[in-house]
Amino acid sequence: AQKITQTQPGMFVQEKEAVTLDCTYDTSDQSYGLFWYKQPSSGEMIFLIYQGSYDEQNATEGRYSLNFQKARKSANLVISASQLGDSAMYFCATNTQISSGSARQLTFGSGTQLTVLP
């Protein structure tokens, strides 16, 4: 079974600094995707960034980058130049098959609450 571990329940970062949110995963799948979502206090789930397991380069999307270390099964999110609007809950997720031949579902970690300080 898939398992996603986010060991940091809460993180603080000073505005304009970079922050790394940790994520480790456990999978026996050969092909999988890793995702990060942002959930602000308003509650919506916002897709941030995606990394495929066969992608050799780390994914980047604007100020977001994914530090993917396949051998260590980690997929940390790096946010550069933090902004006050980055304060939110961040979820790491992986896309796994429910059973052989079935659809893939997202399995989520428990999340990290990021607070950006002015």
Add this chain to the structure above:
Amino acid sequence: NAGVTQTPKFQVLKTGQSMTLQCAQDMNHNSMYWYRQDPGMGLRLIYYSASEGTTDKGEVPNGYNVSRLNKREFSLRLESAAPSQTSVYFCASSEGVSVYSNQPQHFGDGTRLSIL
């Protein structure tokens, strides 16, 4: 761009009542999903629909039914609501020809449901 639209946004029910949560997407996605989110937890999959006309159970399907009405719409029904179903419900959809791809899922804004 509407993306994924869920209705209602809030609902309070009494134990035993029934209701249907509606979801529609305008991105021409083949696959749609229903999740629930409980405090301190990530999302858990209730049901999904790989394509129009098909539905399958996810991790926590008990107490729910779904209907994939057409390619755009995927509804979730609680036949006899229980307090344990108090949660925030999210609908999502994904692009690609099937759910076997690693395409990201795009979420609606959620429905906050309380069962008294």
